[in-house]
Amino acid sequence: MQKVNKNVVLAVLSLTSLVFLLFQLYYYKFYLSQKNGAVFSKARGSQSGQDSTRWHVVRKFLGLISSHNIPVYLIDPLILGLIDKDIEQIRSSSDGPSPECKYFCAPRDFTTFALLDKAWKHEVGLFRTAEKMGFQWLTVLNKDPRLDGMDDLSGTEIPLHYIFKLASHAIHLVVFYERSGNFLWHGPLRLKQHMDRKFVPFRKLHFGRYPGAYEKPELLLVSIDDLKVQIPKNPSSFLEEMSHSRFLECRYREARAFFQVYPDDASVDAVEFRKRAKSLLHLAALTLNNLGVKFWLSSGTCLGWYRQCNVIPYSKDVDLGIFIRDYKADIIPAFQKAGLPLKHKFGKVEDSLELSFQGDDDVKLDIFFFYEEDDFIWNGGTQAKSGKKFKYLFPKFTLCWTEFVELKVHVPCETLQYVEANYGPDWKVPVKTWDWKNSPSNVQYNGVWPVDEWDEVIQIY
């Protein structure tokens, strides 16, 4: 009897286990993979079922969008990367059916599209249709940065991101807005308290960690995997742009506080200088962008942006920084062609290069070249009459986009460190008398140019 019981017990247990196993399978498939497809779909590898799900979701989404006449374009870095490899073939191929699903079936959690705000009318109908088609959706709203100027305006919040979810795949729709510097801007993705944090694994999104700035892209209508979709004409340059797209908003609130303490100078001279500095900066930006030379706001111009979101009226010049590795011999002739004669040239490409161009009406454009070392970055200065050299040290920095006097320009992302290195901890206090040899807190004496080199390294026109 004992033995029989043991068998019975074992059989019962086995059955229970079987039921357990079945339940687990069910749980895997229906609960977890749907709720958090990201984590588990990887483990399952590239099963064809999953692949076609992605394709189907994209197809449904494109159908939804076109039924409402909303133009979107593909900005998904993963897919654009794949497309870029075959770009020639895709451009030339006609609408014939494609043999395999090569792009839209690639394993991923999201497909990202861009939407130009200008191009649609915020119709509520879109979301109702989306729901009918089985999509779940989420909108991320936030303040409109275009109203964040010097005046206290508050408008209705604007949509920055939409996420449409169907089965285990999600579409991330990034809304791009036009900004005054004639560029496109997308906002950061920040969840509000009441929002569903588990709607999708937000951390895996390619857009939204920071706001970003982009040029207006040229688009191309292509047919890939039997789907018609718009993509940036040159995917590789778009991807390159994407990797350096981080955007910094000017600190308008702090600037307002600054002007509370130090009222702005609205005299005729100040207005005139600002106007001239602005047009000089526009001209310089145009010239350098045409050459493809990356530059950023430096010294006083950078301080003006960071502290008061404007040109400092008593600064008398416009300062730009360029990495020496981006130096091109064409820079000087290009500026001369643009109507800005060379005023002086100090140093040489190997050491302490600095160029100065004469703008209209006494406004000067100073270009400092920056040299990168292992743990710091520096630029040089030269005193013309004595041949003394100076060195200005900065902690390492990367470049971000910002909007300044209706221009999309670079500034160091780590602006505070940059400004503090240059102007010390009291940078918030306006100083009208500035001695470039002694006032900067990061200046170092750097020896004297050998006299026989003076003709080369000290050129004044």
Add this chain to the structure above:
Amino acid sequence: MDEWKHNPIIKPHKKRSWYLAWKYKLMNQRALRKLCQTGAVLFLLVTVIVNIKLILDTRRAAYEEEEESAQDYDDEMLNVEAPRHPVSNKKVLDVEVYSSRSKVYVAVDGTTVLEDEAREQGRGIHVIVLNQATGHVMAKRVFDTYSPHEDEAMVLFLNMVARGRILIFTIKDEGSFHLKDTAKNVLKSLGSQVAPFLSWRDMWTFVGKKGGEVYGEKHAKSPALSTWGDPVLLKTEVHLTSVEDAECHWPDTELNRRRRRFCSKVEGYGSVCSCKDPTPIEFNPDPLKDNKVFDVPVAVIAGNRPNYLYRMLRSLLSAQGVNPQMITVFIDGYYEEPMDVVELFGLSGIQHTPISIKNARVSQHYKASLTATFNLFPDAKFAVVLEEDLDISVDFFSFLSQSIHLLEEDESLYCISAWNDQGYEHTAEDPSLLYRVETMPGLGWVLRKSLYKDELEPKWPTPEKLWDWDMWMRMPEQRKGRECIIPDISRSYHFGIVGLNMNGYFHEAYFKKHKFNTVPNVQLKNVESLRKDAYEAEIHRLLGEAEVLDHSKNPCEDSFVPDTEGKVYVMFIKMEQEADFTTWTQLAKCLHIWDLDVRGNHKGLWRLFRKKNHFLVVGVPASPYSSKKPPSVMPVYMEPPAKEEGAVAVPAVAAAEQT
């Protein structure tokens, strides 16, 4: 979950007979049995392991997710708002109403919804409308029925309030002097017993439901002409109805959803909220062919005059060629009701924290609004600037579409305005005619972006300067000799009576009789002749064909101009130098046109219509057109009345006046 709890118990029972047969068969095969047992144990082990892994996986996934969403993507602004429903789920409201010479107040359930004890302000009958289901305040008005015509406004307002709403009345100071019988009868029909007998300096409070019961009324008679009645305090209870009863049953569409939101919040907008056949809130006017201003942003500058804004937006959205996408309403202050109006029409609205006071506040609001407009529409080369107290002509956009290229091409232009300062009923005639003038009229105008960004914005008056923005814009430092294009017949109509620089008398004298174009699709005449040099040629041509009037007659008399139609006449007035407007001002006064400062001139020339004839006035010798004067003609000189000299303050007409 249920499944696996039940199954183990049920299944073995079912399978018992089959199992027994199988067991006896195997009894003798110990090895096989052992194998089966080991297999079962192994199977169990595997199950246990898979189970544990599952649990771990699930926990990790859940944890990761939590961590992910917790960082980075959190909004730093954690505004914890506990929504307050002061009167929810309550059936009865306690209402307190106080009326006295110097103070009125109304409290609903202990919350003060009206309190006015300011001196020299708020005289008359205060009216509050409550929602009968929620008890929320839907409208607050004061009608100064001591002054004429205010009772008519009150009757108009009361008629617009929907049936079933709760009305609260209270008098501050005096409310009966110009309270006519019509108004008294309306109050009586609401259930007031006292209203028909209200008299000089009586105090009065009344609470009732429109078209329904009376909740209370109190009255204190004034004992003598020189004294006021005793203060009265009315305390009463109001029974709330259900929400369904308080709302209309419109079909469920997007538009009606907006309408419902609006109508459950505010009152006093009449038929837009009527349950039967409400007025449309979408107009779909005809599009314009070749519309050059479809992509030009429209900035509507508004303060806290929601009824004006409502009227203004209706006319704007009905104008042919309007593009609602480009309209932004800028509200000076965090007022709810104007924002409700903006949302009713599905437009976008922006609120502005008020900076400074009076004129400077308006001027700062203008600056912020213009800056924001060009930020929001970075591609735009122009912006149309409108104010909340303007009616917009049906061909407003057609007028702009035909003329805007001039502003782009002609450097000598400052603006295009829809308003002719001198375009009154009796002085404007031709809807297709345009002028060039040296003054900037405002009141519906187009601003060039480059003018704003390069010149005006950087030196806009700072908040501490109490300047009118329009006066500032008219100053020679800003205008720099440039001119504006205006139509003969205005494409906007200034209907605002309440405002910073505005009152009923002033409006009646200078704005009421202004001509306003109502003809759609007017084809403008000779637009190209408005360019700088072409216009001079045009003027010389006009003066060449003009008949010189008889200067011996009194120019103020109607008989000064012959009884003809369609002819061109010219008269010459004395104007010693460019800024000598002595005679012009007197002439303007007697012609009943704008005489408070000089408007509508072009190089010492004014153009208007008299008796359907084009009537030109040339200032001699300051005007370059003086050469057209025949030597025999003596320019008219009119002397200003001596006593008024210096005593007349010139009120400025800033546009977005605040109440």
